[in-house]
Amino acid sequence: QSILVLHGPNLNLLGTREPQHYGADTLASINGKLVGMGEERGIPVECFQSNREYELIERIHATLADGTAYIVINPAAFTHTSVALRDALAGVKKPFVEVHLSNVHAREAFRHHSYFSDLATGVICGLGARGYEYALRFAMDQLQPA
Ligand code: DQA
Numbered sequence: 001q002s003i004l005v006l007h008g009p010n011l012n013l014l015g016t017r018e019p020q021h022y023g024a025d026t027l028a029s030i031n032g033k034l035v036g037m038g039e040e041r042g043i044p045v046e047c048f049q050s051n052r053e054y055e056l057i058e059r060i061h062a063t064l065a066d067g068t069a070y071i072v073i074n075p076a077a078f079t080h081t082s083v084a085l086r087d088a089l090a091g092v093k094k095p096f097v098e099v100h101l102s103n104v105h106a107r108e109a110f111r112h113h114s115y116f117s118d119l120a121t122g123v124i125c126g127l128g129a130r131g132y133e134y135a136l137r138f139a140m141d142q143l144q145p146a
Contacts, residue, residue, distance in 0.1 A: 001069040003139050005034055005132065006056060007049035008076030008085075014101075021102040025129045033129075034072075034136050041140050053082055060088040070139035071096035072132060079104070079114045086115040095142070097135040100125035 007027060010017060015026035031047040038045030046068075050056050056078070063071065071094050078085050079100070089096060096119070103126030104111040117123050122138070124131040 001143050002044035002046060002067050003038065003070045003072065003136065003143070004059070004063060004068045005031070005045060005047040005136070006059065006071060006073040006075075007047070008056060008074060008078045009051040011074060011076050012049050012051065021107075023101060023128045030129045030132055034132060037133065037136055038140070041144060043140050043143060045136065053078060053084060056085055057088045060085070060092055060094075063092050063094050068094060069143055070094065072099060072135045072139055073097070073116070074099045074101070074132070075114075075116055079116060080110055082115060086119065089116065090119055095121050095139075097121055097138060098123045099131045099135045101128050101131060102126060 011027055014022055014030070015024060027049060034047060035045050048059050050059070071089070073096050075082065075085055075098070098114065098116045098120040105125070114123070124135055127134065
């Protein structure tokens with residue numbers, strides 16, 4: 001049983017991209033932290049980023065056969081646009097937590113709607129990179145209750 005962390009478009013630029021919204025941590029440092037947290041609990045954590053909707057959908061479909069028990073996803077801009085990515089998550093029926101680095105509700109109106117939130121177990125936004133850590137901790141607790 002493993003956990004998949006999915007990052008949507010432009011998150012490969014973290015560290016330099018609009019740090020006032022997204023912080024100074026790079027994606028590599030965030031992923032390194034998450035994988036380390038998984039190692040401490042003996043739970044494999046795989047991180048995958050893509051700028052392509054198609055690749056994210058294909059990666060979600062692959063969870064049907066790869067042992068993924070929980071998903072943590074920041075769909076990034078696809079949050080506000082992608083029925084296809086939403087349908088992929090609904091189709092594989094894997095529980096997931098939705099994460100956003102920034103507080104999307106304090107930003108432009110077009111960021112207030114998410115195609116994912118009503119399907120998610122829960123949503124974390126505005127807590128920066130630590131939002132991923134809290135989401136992962138929650139997912140690990142679901143797989144390994146204390
Ligand atoms: C984001 C918020 C989205 O509105 C934006 O398009 C992103 C990142 C966040 O993590 O705060 O790319 O998902």
